[in-house]
Amino acid sequence: MNIQLSTWLQRVAAPALVIAAAALSGCAIAPSTPASLVPATVEAGTRHSQTVSVAVSGVSSHATAQRHLSDDSVAEAIATAIDKNKTFSQVIKGGAGNLRLTVALLTADYPAMGLNFTVKNEMIWELKRADGSTVWKESIRSEGSATTSEAFAGVERIRLAAERAVSNNIAQGLGKIAKLKL
Numbered sequence: 001m002n003i004q005l006s007t008w009l010q011r012v013a014a015p016a017l018v019i020a021a022a023a024l025s026g027c028a029i030a031p032s033t034p035a036s037l038v039p040a041t042v043e044a045g046t047r048h049s050q051t052v053s054v055a056v057s058g059v060s061s062h063a064t065a066q067r068h069l070s071d072d073s074v075a076e077a078i079a080t081a082i083d084k085n086k087t088f089s090q091v092i093k094g095g096a097g098n099l100r101l102t103v104a105l106l107t108a109d110y111p112a113m114g115l116n117f118t119v120k121n122e123m124i125w126e127l128k129r130a131d132g133s134t135v136w137k138e139s140i141r142s143e144g145s146a147t148t149s150e151a152f153a154g155v156e157r158i159r160l161a162a163e164r165a166v167s168n169n170i171a172q173g174l175g176k177i178a179k180l181k182l
Helices: 003-025 069-085 155-177
Strands: 053-057 099-109 117-129 134-146
Touching: 053 069, 069 099, 069 155, 099 155, 117 155, 134 155
Parallel strands: 053 099
Antiparallel strands: 099 117, 117 134
16 A cells, blocks of 8 residues: 555656646736737827827726736836837827827726636726817727637736737727827
8 A cells, every 4th residue: 555655646646746836836927018018010090290298097006907017017018109100209208298198097807717818908098288188088998818828827818918908908099099180
């Protein structure tokens, strides 16, 4: 019986403990980088000659989103996407642009469990002139998904899905701005 128990421990229990330890060590959520939030493409349209400043709110205070996203990382991703796509002539830090773009996270729906995760969010985009008058305001809903084939750990799938939801929201928002006649 001792030989059988020893063989069982070597073949079954030891590898199971190693797998469990590896899974538990990966439970910390790695923060998203602004680069991972920048959309690959934004619908082309008008390239506005004005400068713009960008401010984001609501992300850092959301119970789940704040684990891997921040207002600053989303704002930096929006600014990078604006620069990359030439939506405006320049992004001005500190709110001194000809226009002020504010983006606020209204809702974020994260799955509790599953194999494939889809994160849904809604952000309100508002573009104002320097005098405070509103040029455009719209609520934009987006989603992003991640599968087990992309990431085995659930926390990693959540992060990937959340990044894709934000990236899709940025692409939609800037696509709509590119259609505006300023």
